[in-house]
Amino acid sequence: MKKIINEAGNVLEEMLQGFTTVNQMLIKRIPETSVIVSRKIPNQVGLVSGGGSGHEPAHAGFVGDGMLQAAVCGQIFTSPTPDQILEGIKAVDSGQGVLLIVKNYAGDIMNFEMAKEIAEMEEIAVEMVVVDDDIAVEDSTYTQGKRGVAGTILVHKILGAAAREGKSLSELVVLAEELIPTIHTIGVALSGATVPEVGKPGFLLEEDELEFGVGIHGEPGYSKQKMLTSNEIVEEMLTRLEAVTPLTKGKQYAVLVNGLGSTPLMEQYVFFNDVATQLGAKEVEIVFSKVGDLMTAIDMAGVSLTLLEIKSADWLDYLNQPVTTVAW
């Protein structure tokens, strides 16, 4: 392992300190916690997300006006504890309740659920929605059902805009329940991710291999293959996506190409270009698109592709509204 760090066990703390110092105009850290909150907590439903660290800029990079009000940062690839999540809930509640946006991992669900129950005992209205956009596999190392991955950022964005517009907690839950089933993601890895305290990659791929369907913690995918061109990779991924979401003429989609940590923008844009070309050939309309490292897997090489079928003009409007965050 070759990383620019000090003690492996101290990475989260030092990273949070660095993040907080650099971005102090936008965010602050609740003292003695690993919770990043927006500098200004608006008078609206509070949106809280989080999970294990190692996915930077997620989730702290999406705290700010128009997206999240708090991100709770667990140890690397480890769910944050209920007391930390509770701190986040309390910090952002302006009396209109709090919505927890959770990726589908057993540890996260258990801990966010526990924090929700404690907050409710303290008279805070809390709801929780679970994102499970990864279509690659059912049931995985840390998950019952499908995993929650990069599509979660689109949920932050759309719900964040809707909350800012004044939607109530129950209206946001309804919106999330319409939205989440339309978001589908699939990933491809060219290398494993190295957790600093482990010191070696979670899995190995040969110099001429890739693996489809790998999760953002290095959970196994569905197929290890010889290296392919970008165009062929996109073909495989769109074929899988097409099995769960209609890629037919006239359909409108938001497209997110997400770098997994060590794949440069150069490759991400080449990959996006193939996505646009292949969707164009199907006469599917891309009405919103974004490319970049949003939900990484530490230093994994690879990308994920997320399609969100736009079923309401509001959703597109919410995606396009400006925000004030570090990383959107």
Added chain:
Amino acid sequence: MKKIINEAGNVLEEMLQGFTTVNQMLIKRIPETSVIVSRKIPNQVGLVSGGGSGHEPAHAGFVGDGMLQAAVCGQIFTSPTPDQILEGIKAVDSGQGVLLIVKNYAGDIMNFEMAKEIAEMEEIAVEMVVVDDDIAVEDSTYTQGKRGVAGTILVHKILGAAAREGKSLSELVVLAEELIPTIHTIGVALSGATVPEVGKPGFLLEEDELEFGVGIHGEPGYSKQKMLTSNEIVEEMLTRLEAVTPLTKGKQYAVLVNGLGSTPLMEQYVFFNDVATQLGAKEVEIVFSKVGDLMTAIDMAGVSLTLLEIKSADWLDYLNQPVTTVAW
């Protein structure tokens, strides 16, 4: 080489197509060129930068209101040709002249200079400033004197804000000549960069080695060493920086930590935290800071550290002003 691409020789074209499609709300490509221009060309001095590609998001990611009006994208690690640069100049001239911001590489200087001369023959007022912020070595593979690296982005930002404020071409040249000598950068590499058409890294480092002073095209640095902690790396880099810029009590600095392509944000924030701690111990004040991949070297692992001594309150104000770009 394991990259998500198609034909190696086609990477620039496909990347530009992808970039242009994704960011069409902000930028457009001049047809049949590799020039990215702002959607709206304001009535001000036009700022043009560019150079070889492979440094994404630089420079096209910094085109937009408050920064550049055009970025001219050469082939990977290769200067753009004078005709392409001329297209950029013509596209952004609103009658108030054009300023070229060029990194100090022999090929770039020759080609931007040539484009300047042709534009002047066509009655466009053009000035050129050269950024040479890399203090690591004198005279390098492609450079007489010092190389131009990540500090160039701070020049884009400050001059961009000043131009938007209405400064004239000659005023911007004066500002650039005060500003550039106060910007100092040094890099450290943990791996080489692989140009797609070459197919293997420009240099190799062992699994326990790093190299100080490497350039953004993989030009040799000044010292290959056994791997160090983040804190030790920062110590070495600040020692070198201190030899050219005063790190004494009360001095005010802008700090840029720039990822070189495959080093995740996790490490960049840990590294920044050590910079902040060590500058804090010297009672140097960090009045502006930024962390992220701004000027990469394709897929090189490593970071660069830029210090800009704030000698005028205006500079800080210019750094803080909001912009509308893809990547600032």
